[in-house]
Amino acid sequence: MVAWRQGISIQVVVLGLLSVVALQAQQTVGPQPKTFSQGAELFASNCAGCHGADGRGGEHAPNIATASEVQHLADPDLIGIVKNGISGAGMPAFAPLGQQNLDAVVSYLRILQGRGNIVKLPGDPNRGEALFFGKARCSDCHMVNGKGGFIGSELSFYAADAATDQIRAMILDPDKNLPAEKKAITVVTLTGQKITGMLKVKDNFSLSIQTMDGGFRFFQNSELAQVDFGSHSLMPADYRSTLNSNEVDDLVSYLLRTGDENSRHSPTHSSKSADDDD
Numbered sequence: 025m026v027a028w029r030q031g032i033s034i035q036v037v038v039l040g041l042l043s044v045v046a047l048q049a050q051q052t053v054g055p056q057p058k059t060f061s062q063g064a065e066l067f068a069s070n071c072a073g074c075h076g077a078d079g080r081g082g083e084h085a086p087n088i089a090t091a092s093e094v095q096h097l098a099d100p101d102l103i104g105i106v107k108n109g110i111s112g113a114g115m116p117a118f119a120p121l122g123q124q125n126l127d128a129v130v131s132y133l134r135i136l137q138g139r140g141n142i143v144k145l146p147g148d149p150n151r152g153e154a155l156f157f158g159k160a161r162c163s164d165c166h167m168v169n170g171k172g173g174f175i176g177s178e179l180s181f182y183a184a185d186a187a188t189d190q191i192r193a194m195i196l197d198p199d200k201n202l203p204a205e206k207k208a209i210t211v212v213t214l215t216g217q218k219i220t221g222m223l224k225v226k227d228n229f230s231l232s233i234q235t236m237d238g239g240f241r242f243f244q245n246s247e248l249a250q251v252d253f254g255s256h257s258l259m260p261a262d263y264r265s266t267l268n269s270n271e272v273d274d275l276v277s278y279l280l281r282t283g284d285e286n287s288r289h290s291p292t293h294s295s296k297s298a299d300d301d302d
């Protein structure tokens with residue numbers, strides 16, 4: 025008898041617990057996260073293949089997460105683009121998904137756009153910051169938030185528009201990934217002096233070069249025996265061996281966090297990609 029009664033009461037307790045769990049789930053989950061997971065699934069299966077899992081761009085399609093042109097589109101316009109596609113430009117029409125799914129995928133895209141706390145950073149941004157200004161010596165050449173060198177570009181906003189893979193590729197293989205005009209120039213003068221730096225000004229008869237120490241050198245073409253421009257980057261080409269892959273992830277995270285923070289603090293900052301197109 026005793027055992028039987030215990031059995032009942034345990035069952036009651038278990039049922040009670042289950043319904044508490046169910047109730048809590050309903051209260052905290054609510055209707056929105058259902059759209060969220062639905063949107064996330066739809067995005068993963070329909071969009072990520074081209075735009076990247078974080079929406080920051082892939083091989084086949086541009087960044088739609090942090091590109092400010094897309095962030096600034098009103099919902100109906102954004103939904104319209106996804107529904108109708110962009111014919112002739114490789115963006116398919118998703119009208120067959122139906123209105124409810126279109127709404128869900130676009131609200132998930134909005135979450136990716138306000139990404140910060142949703143998409144996981146690949147590494148640890150604090151360790152990345154220490155590497156940037158320490159062992160990896162990025163700050164010898166690049167400035168972030170007013171600190172660092174100047175022979176490379178200012179990187180405070182760089183990652184606001186860049187895809188994770190793109191930043192990693194830039195660190196690991198700058199010679200391959202930098203456009204020619206961002207690479208170094210090396211000249212050899214008729215007297216045999218060799219100078220390397222960044223090309224600053226060039227006309228038909230002369231050029232000027234900024235060297236690593238920040239100084240400028242000016243040459244007439246007639247003084248030069250050799251000019252090599254655009255084949256190598258000034259950036260060290262050996263980060264693949266001097267940094268391990270966790271350290272590269274940390275640096276990428278640091279640049280992503282910096283780009284996010286800076287673009288959030290200055291909403292008027294217009295997308296850098298406009299002056300960055302090759």
Ligand code: HEC
Pocket residue numbers: 067070071072073074075084085086088091093094102105106110113114115116118129130133
């Ligand atoms: C087959 C590859 C492909 C797929 C899949 C794809 N897109 Fe695109 N998408 C593109 C391309 C390419 C462009 C750029 C078109 C252009 O140059 O104007 C684009 C452009 C866009 C734009 C406009 C960007 C702008 O700058 O105005 C949005 C928004 C967009 N896609 C959202 C989505 C969403 C959401 C999905 C999934 C439902 C999706 N795309 C699936 C290739 C794709």
Ligand code: HEC
Pocket residue numbers: 156160161162163164165166175176177178179182191194195198202206207222257258259260263275
């Ligand atoms: C010896 C100088 C030097 C060092 C050290 C260096 N860079 Fe660079 N980096 C450059 C130069 C020069 C360029 C090409 C010019 C430019 O920045 O546009 C460049 C380009 C880049 C770019 C692409 C910028 C763009 O606008 O396309 C990124 C990102 C970058 N570097 C990140 C890093 C990181 C991260 C480190 C440290 C791991 C690092 N760099 C170390 C000199 C350097």
